[in-house]
Structure formats: structure tokens, C-alpha cells
Amino acid sequence: MIIVHATFHVNPAKEAEFVSSLTPLIAASQAEEGNISYDLHKAVGREHVYTMVEVWRDQEATAIHNKSEHFTAFAATAAEYLTAPLDIQAFEGQALS
Amino acid sequence: MIIVHATFHVNPAKEAEFVSSLTPLIAASQAEEGNISYDLHKAVGREHVYTMVEVWRDQEATAIHNKSEHFTAFAATAAEYLTAPLDIQAFEGQALS
Numbered sequence: 001m002i003i004v005h006a007t008f009h010v011n012p013a014k015e016a017e018f019v020s021s022l023t024p025l026i027a028a029s030q031a032e033e034g035n036i037s038y039d040l041h042k043a044v045g046r047e048h049v050y051t052m053v054e055v056w057r058d059q060e061a062t063a064i065h066n067k068s069e070h071f072t073a074f075a076a077t078a079a080e081y082l083t084a085p086l087d088i089q090a091f092e093g094q095a096l097s
Numbered sequence: 098m099i100i101v102h103a104t105f106h107v108n109p110a111k112e113a114e115f116v117s118s119l120t121p122l123i124a125a126s127q128a129e130e131g132n133i134s135y136d137l138h139k140a141v142g143r144e145h146v147y148t149m150v151e152v153w154r155d156q157e158a159t160a161i162h163n164k165s166e167h168f169t170a171f172a173a174t175a176a177e178y179l180t181a182p183l184d185i186q187a188f189e190g191q192a193l194s
Contacts, residue, residue, distance in 0.1 A: 019141060037186075041148055042141055091100055094190065
């Protein structure tokens with residue numbers, strides 16, 4: 001499995017637009033055959049910080065995702081919403097029962 | 098590394114109290130020697146759902162955390178805030194560069 005925590009520091013002036021811009025990305029990513037979960041969260045106690053918490057079946061699934069139309073379209077526009085570089089923490093591992 | 102996604106479905110009537118009850122737990126957990134990150138997030142698009150996104154050095158670190166005073170004190174009261182059982186997804190793995 002691949003676990004990804006992608007953290008976005010968002011321009012307050014564009015926050016609502018940013019969140020709604022993610023709707024098609026979230027829906028399409030959750031529908032991908034190799035996706036296990038793909039959920040957007042807002043940090044508690046830190047303003048304008050969001051984290052996408054993702055779990056994928058394997059590296060092949062993330063490679064397919066990263067080349068997908070919905071991800072590349074989002075990646076092309078993301079920078080205009082952010083006040084800091086996208087912070088991606090990715091891990092390869094297996095579920096603990 | 099151990100990655101944990103602990104998801105809480107919170108009683109709307111007790112939501113503010115729940116979030117503030119987590120403050121000492123979060124501070125003490127982040128201070129633990131084996132902790133890498135321990136952050137609370139509110140789900141976007143799902144009401145009253147929170148996820149603690151945690152990264153620990155190893156299983157020994159999580160064992161120490163689970164026996165800690167701050168975690169056991171929280172665990173003893175958590176049920177009164179929740180409308181569903183605590184959903185814990187845990188993974189053992191290593192960071193991808």
C-alpha cells in the first residue's frame with residue numbers, strides 16, 4: 001500500500017475556490033481502480049491548511065493516478081491557490097490488523 | 098514507521114467540547130520522543146467527522162503512547178463524544194523519498 005499525506009497551505013483569499021476546485025479531483029480519484037481512500041481534511045488549529053489523506057493499493061496505482069487527466073489538470077492550477085510549496089509525505093507499507 | 102489515521106464521528110451537541118478535550122492529548126503526544134507528527138483534521142464535505150493523522154517512529158513508540166497517561170485519560174472519556182466506534186487505520190511502512 002501507498003499512504004500519502006499531501007498538505008496544502010492555501011491563500012485565504014482563494015480558499016473557498018480552492019476547496020471547490022478539488023471536488024472533481026476527489027471524485028475521480030476515489031473512482032480509480034487502485035484507490036482505497038482519498039479524503040480532504042482541514043487542519044484544526046492551523047488556519048488555511050488542508051491535507052489530502054490518501055491510501056492506494058500500490059505504486060502502480062499512484063503512477064496511474066499521477067498521469068491521470070484529473071490529477072494533471074489539478075496540478076497545473078494548484079500553485080495559484082497556494083502560499084507555500086505542496087508538502088507531500090508518502091509511505092510504502094502494509095495495513096496493521 | 099507507523100502511520101495511523103484515527104477517525105472520530107462526533108456528536109454534534111458535543112463537538113466543540115470534543116475538539117478542546119483533544120488539546121492536552123495532542124500537545125503531549127507531539128512531545129513524545131517516538132512521535133514524528135500528530136495532527137487533528139476536520140473532514141471536508143462530511144459533517145462532524147475528524148481524523149487524527151499520526152506518524153510514529155516504530156511500534157515501540159506507539160506501544161508507549163497507548164500506555165501513556167494522556168492517551169489512556171482521553172480513551173477513557175472519548176466514547177461519550179462519539180456517535181460511532183473509533184475507526185483506526187494503522188500501517189507499518191517506510192517513507193518514500
